[in-house]
Amino acid sequence: MLIFAPRYVNMTDLKSVDNRPGSALLYLREDELRRGIELLFFGYRDFLSDSDAELATMNLGRAHHRALHFIGRKPELAVNDLLQILKITKQSLGRVLKDLLARGLIDQQPGRRDRRQRLLRLTPAGEALHAQLLTRQRARIARAFREAGPEAVAGFRKVLAGLIAEDERPRVLAMIGAGN
Numbered sequence: 001m002l003i004f005a006p007r008y009v010n011m012t013d014l015k016s017v018d019n020r021p022g023s024a025l026l027y028l029r030e031d032e033l034r035r036g037i038e039l040l041f042f043g044y045r046d047f048l049s050d051s052d053a054e055l056a057t058m059n060l061g062r063a064h065h066r067a068l069h070f071i072g073r074k075p076e077l078a079v080n081d082l083l084q085i086l087k088i089t090k091q092s093l094g095r096v097l098k099d100l101l102a103r104g105l106i107d108q109q110p111g112r113r114d115r116r117q118r119l120l121r122l123t124p125a126g127e128a129l130h131a132q133l134l135t136r137q138r139a140r141i142a143r144a145f146r147e148a149g150p151e152a153v154a155g156f157r158k159v160l161a162g163l164i165a166e167d168e169r170p171r172v173l174a175m176i177g178a179g180n
Contacts, residue, residue, distance in 0.1 A: 050136040058103070063088065063096045065133060068122065071106055072130040075121040078111070082120065085175075105129060 026032060051065055063086075070085050071077050083093055097120070100106040105126035111117030122130055145153050157178070164172050 047137065047140055050140070051133045054133060054136075060099065060103075063092065064100060067093070067096050067100060068105065068126060068130045068133070071120045072122050072127065072134075076109075076119040077121075079108075079118045079120060100126070 027036075048062065048065075052062065055061060055065055066086055067082065070082060074081075079093070079097070083090060086093065097106065097108070101108060103125075104123055107121050107123050109119050109121070111119055148156065161169060161173060161178070
């Protein structure tokens with residue numbers, strides 16, 4: 001049974017949706033909301049597909065990828081801060097970090113002020129893997145941004161920011177350098 005009718009949309013179609021006469025608020029109709037949800041699912045799937053394939057060859061998954069990404073973005077990231085970013089259990093993060101440590105992809109040091117604190121950083125091997133994964137994602141998003149244009153990119157960022165829980169939004173936007 002087909003749940004949705006396949007409709008192939010090119011970026012030009014998406015850019016012109018709100019420019020049609022009388023289209024105000026049509027994007028809030030049920031079919032448009034569902035289309036947005038489905039595009040988000042498919043976009044996310046394909047955005048991660050190259051990375052997923054590379055990580056699978058190493059028996060690693062998306063949780064490992066997310067940890068590598070945020071540790072790479074902020075060397076000496078505290079484990080508690082990573083827990084807050086990823087919103088996963090301590091047990092789940094413990095398994096991920098154990099794998100990454102065992103493979104020599106991350107290093108863990110005690111905090112300078114609080115020795116109980118564990119600070120994480122990528123090793124050279126972790127930096128190489130992180131760079132390889134990021135290069136593929138950067139190429140995919142750069143292509144999409146180029147096709148969509150600056151106004152669409154600004155709108156896309158607003159939509160993504162709007163999907164973040166309101167109480168988390170200021171912290172997340174500050175963390176990524178996007179302001180409010």
